[in-house]
Amino acid sequence: MTHTTTGTHLASGKTRPLGAPARLAKWLASERVFRLIPFVLVEGLFIVTILIPFALTIWISMLKWRANRPFETAVFSGLDNYAGVLENEQFWFSVGRTFYFAGVAVALELLIGFFLAMMVTNCTRSKKLYTTIFLVPMMIVPIVVGYNFSMIYIDSGPLNQLLSPFLERFGIDPRIRWLSHPVAAQWAIIIADVWQWTSLTFLIFLSGFAALPRQLINAARVMGASPMQIFFRVQLPLLKPAIAIAVVIRSMEALKMFDPVVLLTFGGPGTSTQTVAYFLWEQVWQFNKFSFGAAASILLLFLFSFLIFAGIFTIIRQRNAIAGGR
Amino acid sequence: MAVASTLTPEQAKARRSRREGRRRILRHVALLAWTGFIVFPIYWMVMTSFKDSGEWVTWPPNWLPREPTLLNYSQIFAFSQLDASQARQATEQSFTIWKGLGDSVLVCTTASLVSLLLGTFLAYSISRFNVGGKYFRHTILTIRMIPPIVIAISILMYYAIIIPYVTSALIGIRISLFDTYIGLILIYTVTTLPFVIWMMLTFIDEVPYTLEHAARMMGASRMTVIWKIVLPLVASGMVVTFLFVFILNWAEFLLALTLTHPDVTTLTVLLNKFQSASEGRLYGPQAAIGTMITIPVVILGMLIQGHLVKGFSFGTIRK
Numbered sequence: 001m002t003h004t005t006t007g008t009h010l011a012s013g014k015t016r017p018l019g020a021p022a023r024l025a026k027w028l029a030s031e032r033v034f035r036l037i038p039f040v041l042v043e044g045l046f047i048v049t050i051l052i053p054f055a056l057t058i059w060i061s062m063l064k065w066r067a068n069r070p071f072e073t074a075v076f077s078g079l080d081n082y083a084g085v086l087e088n089e090q091f092w093f094s095v096g097r098t099f100y101f102a103g104v105a106v107a108l109e110l111l112i113g114f115f116l117a118m119m120v121t122n123c124t125r126s127k128k129l130y131t132t133i134f135l136v137p138m139m140i141v142p143i144v145v146g147y148n149f150s151m152i153y154i155d156s157g158p159l160n161q162l163l164s165p166f167l168e169r170f171g172i173d174p175r176i177r178w179l180s181h182p183v184a185a186q187w188a189i190i191i192a193d194v195w196q197w198t199s200l201t202f203l204i205f206l207s208g209f210a211a212l213p214r215q216l217i218n219a220a221r222v223m224g225a226s227p228m229q230i231f232f233r234v235q236l237p238l239l240k241p242a243i244a245i246a247v248v249i250r251s252m253e254a255l256k257m258f259d260p261v262v263l264l265t266f267g268g269p270g271t272s273t274q275t276v277a278y279f280l281w282e283q284v285w286q287f288n289k290f291s292f293g294a295a296a297s298i299l300l301l302f303l304f305s306f307l308i309f310a311g312i313f314t315i316i317r318q319r320n321a322i323a324g325g326r
Numbered sequence: 327m328a329v330a331s332t333l334t335p336e337q338a339k340a341r342r343s344r345r346e347g348r349r350r351i352l353r354h355v356a357l358l359a360w361t362g363f364i365v366f367p368i369y370w371m372v373m374t375s376f377k378d379s380g381e382w383v384t385w386p387p388n389w390l391p392r393e394p395t396l397l398n399y400s401q402i403f404a405f406s407q408l409d410a411s412q413a414r415q416a417t418e419q420s421f422t423i424w425k426g427l428g429d430s431v432l433v434c435t436t437a438s439l440v441s442l443l444l445g446t447f448l449a450y451s452i453s454r455f456n457v458g459g460k461y462f463r464h465t466i467l468t469i470r471m472i473p474p475i476v477i478a479i480s481i482l483m484y485y486a487i488i489i490p491y492v493t494s495a496l497i498g499i500r501i502s503l504f505d506t507y508i509g510l511i512l513i514y515t516v517t518t519l520p521f522v523i524w525m526m527l528t529f530i531d532e533v534p535y536t537l538e539h540a541a542r543m544m545g546a547s548r549m550t551v552i553w554k555i556v557l558p559l560v561a562s563g564m565v566v567t568f569l570f571v572f573i574l575n576w577a578e579f580l581l582a583l584t585l586t587h588p589d590v591t592t593l594t595v596l597l598n599k600f601q602s603a604s605e606g607r608l609y610g611p612q613a614a615i616g617t618m619i620t621i622p623v624v625i626l627g628m629l630i631q632g633h634l635v636k637g638f639s640f641g642t643i644r645k
Contacts, residue, residue, distance in 0.1 A: 034548055035455040038447035042519065043458075045444070049516045050469065050477070053484035060483055071487050116360060119353045126354075133361050136368070138634065139627030141577040143594045144616040148367035151374060151609065156385040158370060164386075175385060195367065203634075256473045259579050262598065277475040277580070284479055285584060294483065297476040308471040316464050 061294035074291075081295035090271060091296060094279035095303070101186070101275060102254035105193040109250055110243070112194070113201030120202075121209040131206065138199040146263025149192040153178040153264070182272035185265050189273055192260045197253070201246045208242030209235075241318040248311045255304070276300060368620075375399070375613035382609040398614035423615055426596035433507060433592060434575040437514035442568050444515075445522025446530075446560075450552065452523070453530045454538075463527060470520040477517070478584040485509050485585065505586045513581055518571045525570065525633070529563030530556065566633040569626050576623055593619050 027033055061081050065074035085091055120130050137145070152159050155175040160167075164174035178184045212235060220230050258277040261267060267274040267282065274282075280300070284293035333341070374382065375398050377391040402423045451457040486504035493501040503509030533556055541551050557564075579594040586595065597619065600612045627634060 029547060029549065031548065035451050035457055038444065038451045039457045042444050042448045045516060045519075046469065049481070049512055053480040053488075056484055056488050057480035071491060112360075116357070119357055122353065123357075126357075130357055130361070132628075132631075133364060135627075135631060135634070136624060137364060139573065139624045140368070141579075141594060141619050141623060143577070143579045143597055144371070144620050145367070147597060147612055147616050148371050151370055151613070152367060154383060156383050156387055158366075158387050158389070161386050195363070252471050256475070258475065262579075262583075277473060280475050280479065281580075281584065284482070290483065293479050297479045300473065301476050304471075304473060308468055311471060312464055312467050315467070316461075 057294045058298060060291050061298055063291050065291045066288050077291075081291050082299065084292060085296045085299055088296075090274070090279060091276070093271065094274045094276045095300075097186075097273070098255055098257065098275040098277075101190055101193070101257055102251055105190045105197070106247065106250045106254050108190070108194045109198045109201045110246060113198045113246070114205050114243075116198070116202045117205035117209055120206060131203075134202050135199050137196045138203070140196065142196065142259040143263055145192055145196050146260040149188065149195070149260070150179070150264050153188050179265050180269050182269055185269060185273050188264055189257070189260050192264065193254065193257065197250060201250060204242050204246045204249075205239070208239045212238055241321045244314055244318045248314045252307070252311055255307070371613050371616050371620075374609055375617050377610060377613075379610060398610040402611050402614050402618070423593065423596060423618065426591050426593045427618075429507075429590050430576060430593045433510050433514060433590070434572050436507075437511045437518065437575055438568055438571045440511070441515040441518045441522050441571060442564060445519050445567075446526045446557075446564060447552075449523050449526035449530050450556065453527055454535070463523070466520050466523055469517070474517070474580045477513070478581055481513055481581075482584060505589045507590060510582065510585060510590055510592075513585065514575050514578065517578075517581070518574055521571055521574065522567055525567040526560070526563065529560045529567075533559050566630045569630050570634060573623050573626055576619075 028037065062076060062078060063074040064077035064080065065071065116134060120127055120134070123130060151157060155177045159178070160174045160176055163176075167174045167176075176184075178188055216238075217230055217234055220234050225233070256277060257275045258281070261273055261275055261278045265273045267278045271279075280293055280296055283289045283296065373389070373391055376394045376396070377388070378393060378395045378397060381388055381391060381393075404422050405424070448457075452463055456462075482504070484503075486502060490500040490502045493499055503512070537555055537559075538551050541555055542548075546554070577594065578592075579598070582590075582592040582595050583598065586592070591599075593615065597612060597615050600608045600615070
C-alpha cells in the first residue's frame with residue numbers, strides 16, 4: 001500500500017514497482033485502451049438505457065398484464081398480445097393515418113420549400129431578410145406551434161374572421177369549429193406541420209441551389225438551352241442529393257408526429273386524427289394496457305426498421321455523392 | 327419571330343427588362359405571402375399574451391388587444407400564491423412557471439453537457455481511430471430514428487417497474503427513476519448523443535491531423551494533444567453543438583410528458599397542462615408561457631442559424 005504514491009515518481013523511480021492506481025492510469029493512457037474508453041462509455045450507456053429496456057419490453061409484451069395489477073401476478077401468454085395488436089383495426093388505421101399525414105405534409109413541404117428556395121435564390125438584396133424570416137418556424141418549440149394553431153382554428157378565431165365576408169354571403173355562420181370536423185382537423189394538423197417544417201426543406205434546397213456550379217449553367221445557356229431545359233436537364237439532376245436528403249429526413253420526423261395532435265385535437269374528433277404515436281400513448285398511459293402497448297411498439301419498430309435502414313442507406317449514399325462532387 | 331425581328335435591340339432590351347420586372351414583382355408577392363403566413367401565428371400568440379380574459383375568445387376577434395395588460399405575465403411570473411388582484415375566478419390553479427423553468431433549465435443543461443462531453447470524445451475516437459468500424463458513424467443514427475413513443479414505452483416500464491422491482495429484490499430499497507431528474511436527464515442524454523456525435527464529427531474531421539502528429543512527435547501525450555490542440559480548435563463547434571442540443575431538449579415534449587408526473591415538470595409539459603385545464607382553457611397565460619418558451623430558443627437559433635441545418639440534416643448539407 002505504500003506504493004500507491006509512487007505514481008508521482010513515474011519518471012525517476014525505474015526500479016520500484018508501480019502502485020495500482022498509477023498502473024491503472026498508465027494502462028488507461030496507453031493508446032490501445034485510450035481510444036476505446038469513449039466507445040465503451042457510450043456503448044455502455046446505450047446498452048443500459050436502450051437495449052436492456054428494449055429486451056424487457058419484449059418480455060413484457062409476452063405477458064398478460066395491465067398496470068393496475070401488480071407485476072408479480074402477470075402470467076405468460078406467448079404471442080397473444082401480438083395477435084391482439086394485429087387484429088386491432090384502430091392500430092392499423094392509425095398507422096395508415098400516420099403515413100397519410102406524413103405523405104401529404106412532406107410532399108407539400110418539399111414543393112413549397114423548393115419553390116421558395118428557387119425564388120429566394122433569385123433575389124439579390126432581400127435574400128438575407130427572407131432567409132432569416134423563413135427560418136424562424138424551425139426554431140419554435142413544436143408544442144408552441146400546436147398552441148398557436150389551436151388559437152387560430154377556434155370558432156371565434158382570426159381564420160373564421162378572415163373567411164366571414166365570404167361565408168356570410170352564402171348565409172353560413174362563420175363561426176366554424178374547424179377542429180370538430182374530421183377532415184378539417186386532419187388538415188389543421190397537416191398545415192401546422194407544413195408551417196413549421198417547410199423551413200427545413202427550404203434551407204436544404206437553398207444550400208443546394210447555392211452549391212450549383214455556375215459554369216455548367218452558363219455553358220448550357222451559351223449553347224442555347226431554354227430556361228426550362230436548364231431547369232430540368234441541368235439544375236434538377238444536380239439537386240437530386242438535396243431532394244433525397246430532404247425526403248428522408250422529413251419523412252422520418254413526420255412519421256413520429258405527436259405534439260400537434262395532442263395540442264390541437266387529442267386525436268379527435270372520434271379517432272380521425274390519431275397518429276400511431278398518439279394511439280400508443282393513449283393505450284399505455286390512459287388505458288394502462290402495458291403489455292398491449294409493448295407488443296404494439298415492438299411491431300411498430302419492426303415496421304419502421306425497413307424505413308430506418310432505407311433512410312440511413314440513402315443518407316450515406318447522398319452524403320458520399322455530395323462529398324465526391326466537391 | 328416576325329415581331330422580334332422588327333424590334334430594335336433597345337426595344338428588345340426594354341421588353342426583356344419589363345418582363346423581368348414583372349417577374350420580380352410576382353416573386354415578391356409570393357414571398358411576402360409566405361412571410362405573412364409565417365409571421366401570423368406568432369403575432370397572434372404575442373397579441374393574445376397581452377389580452378385580458380374577456381378578450382381571449384370574443385367575436386369578432388381583436389387583432390390588437392383593446393386594453394393591453396401585463397396580467398398574464400405577472401400571473402405566470404408570480405412568486406407566491408396569487409393575491410386577490412391577480413386571481414381569477416376560473417383559474418384557481420398554480421400558474422407560476424418558475425418550477426417549470428427551473429426544471430427545464432436544469433434538465434436540459436445537464437443532459438446537453440453530459441452528451442456533449444461523451445459525444446465529443448467518441449467523435450474524436452471515431453474520427454482518428456475509426457473506433458467501432460467503418461459504418462459506426464452511420465449506424466449510430468438508428469437511435470435517432472427510432473420513434474420516440476417506442477423508446478418512451480420501454481423506458482417507462484424500465485424506470486417505473488423493472489428498476490424498483492430489481493432493486494427491492496437485491497438491496498431491499500425501491501429505487502424508481504420514474505419522475506426523477508436523473509431519469510429524464512439520462513434519456514435526454516441518450517437521445518441527443520447521435521446528434522452530438524454527428525455534429526462534432528464534422529468539426530473534428532476538419533482539424534488537420536498533421537498538427538496532432540507534430541505534437542505527438544514532440545512527446546505530448548494523447549490527452550495533452552486533445553486538451554491543448556483539438557479542443558481549442560473545435561471550441562466554437564462545441565458551443566454550436568451544445569446550443570443545438572439544448573434547443574432540441576428544450577423543445578422535447580413526448581418523453582417529458584410520459585416519463586414525469588407530477589414532480590418534474592418541464593416547460594412544454596406545463597404548457598400542455600393549461601391546454602387540458604378542466605376550468606376551460608387559459609388562453610392568456612398559455613400565450614404568455616408560449617412566448618416565454620419561444621424567445622430564448624429563437625435567439626439561440628438565430629445565433630447558430632447556419633449550423634442548425636447541419637444538425638437537422640445530419641451533416642449532409644454544408645452551409
